[in-house]
Amino acid sequence: MSNKVKTVLAVDLGGTKLLIGEVTKNGEILNKKKFFSDVTSQERALNSIKEAIVTYWNNGCIGEVIAIGISAVGRINIQDATWYEINPKISEPINLRTELKDITKLPIFAANDVNCATIAEKILGDGKNVDDFIYINFGTGIAAGIVQGKKLLFGSTYNSGEVGHMVVDYDSSTQCICGRYGCVEPLASGLGISERAKELIDKYPSTNLKEDQNGRIGLPELIKAYEDNDPIAQTVLNRATQAAACLIMNLVYTTDPKKVILGGGMLNGGWFIKHIKEYLNDEAMRFVTDGLEVTNLNPNEIALKGAAMLALKEGKV
Structure with a gap:
């Protein structure tokens, strides 16, 4: 042995x-x-x-x-x-x-x-003592895992949790890869906010925002520009955090969790969750008794x- x-x-x-x-x-x-x-x-x-x-x-x-x-x-x-x-x-x-x-x-x-x-x-993190919770990943894209009665939901075709395609803005002119307009992923994901910022650069020639070597404008650069009152950064990030908050509240009303856990690269540094909370409605979140938090596991x-x-x-x- x-x-x-x-x-x-x-x-x-x-x-x-x-x-x-x-x-x-x-x-x-x-x-x-x-x-x-x-x-x-x-x-x-x-x-x-x-x-x-x-x-x-x-x-x-x-x-x-x-x-x-x-x-x-x-x-x-x-x-x-x-x-x-x-x-x-x-x-x-x-x-x-x-x-x-x-x-x-x-x-x-x-x-x-x-x-x-x-x-x-569910097994190692902050969901281990909770029967019902949602884990939402904000990274390059947006997706979620939903635990109900201690069981992770997969769906009939193993497509559960593709919440990035949940519409949060019916008046949006931003089209998602799925074909619909106003999905949360192109508004609030890492790739989405980069693309939205790039779309506005020609409109604001005085901006200091620039694409990196990979053709992206990253969240740290956008946050810095936001704090410097850059109009592109403020437009994009205000819309992103409002869209993310709308997604969270929609999922809370749909699944009635005790806890919501956020993960992914967008949560690094605490800025994103701080500003998401500004848009969360107390009525929507009143039964989330174990709170909204960022994962303590290494992303x-x-x-x-x-x-x-x-x-x-x-x-x-």
């Missing part, structure tokens, strides 16, 4: 990077490595996952690995680990268990990134830990 601690080899596949590491049942990451990822197709993304697992496995594991847990962008069947799509335009269904089983011969479990983050929150590791917890629970979350 091995004296090594039992671990899960967890994988978190993002848009540009892949994180792989061994995670214990307590959520401790014993070791982790970062790889580049390619999600321009599911086949390329699958190859990124395979390469990471093979490389890590061949270099030797610290603990006794008992399962593989995978977090990936897109829509995933938690029951059989079929990865249906990265997004509606990149849809090449792949069964991750079938494709990866021969590498380690270990059981494989998979869910999408925000569901994995919610699982981590760079939360999905990795959630993938590990998913595997340890054998998909029963």
